[in-house]
Amino acid sequence: MALTINSDTVLTAPVPSATVMVVRDAPQGLEVLLVRRHGNSGVLGGVHVFPGGKLDAADHQVDPSALDRSPGDCAAGLNEPGLDHGTALGLHVAALRETFEESGLLLGQVHRVDLAQRVRELTAAGTAFATALQQLGCAVSTASVWPWSRWVTPRVPSVTNKRFDTRFFVAAAPFGQEAEHCAFEATEAVWLAPRRALERYWAGEIDLAPPQIMSLCQLGHLRTAADVMTTARSRPPALIEPEPFDVDGVRVICYPGDPAHSVAQRVWSGPTRLAYRNQRFEADGGLAALLA
Template sequence: MPIAINSDEVLTPPVAAATVMVVRDGPSGLEVLLVRRHGNSGVLGGVHVFPGGKLDASDGHADSTAVDRTPVVCRDVLREPTLEPAMALGLHVAALRETFEECGLLLGQPEGAAHVQAVRALTATGTPFADALRTRGLPIATACVYPWSRWVTPRVPSVTNKRFDTRFFVAPAPDGQAVEHCAHEATEAVWLSPRGGLERYWAGEIDLAPPQIMSLSELSRLGNVAQVLTTARSRPPSLIEPEPFDEEGCRVICYPGDPRHSLSARVWPGPTRLVHRNHRFEPEGGLAALLG
């Protein structure tokens, strides 16, 4: 696990980003899509993550006639009343765009398989993603991604010196579309059950960053896509601002509900802290604590 443990605060403001937990019902239950970042990536190299990335300047300027919801509605579903509507729209578009760029999936497009290569060709020449969809007569389907949580990187680094303010979304996998990971950014894309992903992490077969660990722990308590989407619709997105500290020579990251966190209310039923030991982040109570 790449880790940048030090006691110095990173004073730069976090960069806005979006990530999507794409889910589907597999033969044995719920599955989620993970991509493995290239080892030479500047952020989380070699780590399995959900598709996502930074907000682009063009994301918040999509043609209003092509978007299925207004920027104000996008802000309202994020439950962030002080957020600029254009930023809210941009975060939704970024979620759609990054999933397409990293996995080749056009979320919310029932006939998307017929348009993937054409959209790729347009974006390869510099056409913004939203404009490429409009050119193909496709709506910008912001309603197909559901806000799940918001993670803000702490000022004191525990994994990377870069800071992000990332909105996590969930979305059902589109029917009839095959995953094709971006060779420039990832080395594989894999469907795993949330439990299976955590078990592979615990066995040392894959690396996961703390937000992925805790998000998979949440998903492991749900059985299918319908339950995931019902959960997303039934609650506001959780705001998660991890608070790291050092204890007995180990870096600890605590989350809301932990005795050392400034917020006493829990945001999930699983463990409230991860400890960096054995070259990875582990919860007190081991794998069983993550799986509930």
């Protein structure tokens, strides 16, 4: 299913959101979890994405005794001047909650056969996710997710009519837990090597949005889940503010370091722009450029 290119200006502020690139070590190497959103979804329907969603009010309201880190530590990891500690904590909790809601994985939790089911029962009855964990004797493991990048949708979004301020986190898949997609929001949960996901995208087997494409390019340089987590902890998360423009009817999205971008310094190796051709976003140089 081809993405629809938007040309309308969105006047509302970006919605604070969190998404998580859950990684694991497989016999053939590093894999990352992708879920395919329902085709009738209002945002990126039919597209394979990392688990994630918007920040909820309840994500801020966490008993301090349930935390493994302070809100100040969460804010320090995000490295955003002016970000209040409560929002920083909420973004970490949203990352944990959305991963559970969309894949069934409880990040940072020791596997218990009944734990996921008990959390589902409590949240279905109206208990906040973090409160449910606390009631079940589990810490809210903000340390299990680590900031990777921050993506801010421009005023003219390319693949949706909404704006998001999304913090991308990375997390190691919890041992002994199986990923299962949420039947209400997704139709598939699949583990793929980052390079294999890009190859499947290029072959037309799956759809990806630009943030996923560019993030998979970066993960493709790493070999293990430990490498991913070490890389995330070794530097502040990159700020990505895409700048789109049209050339002869073709939508181009450029990123920091591109000659057409207002920020001259690169934040990653590899392509600095994508162009919407052949009903998909392509880098100059094709698949080889994405895999380089």
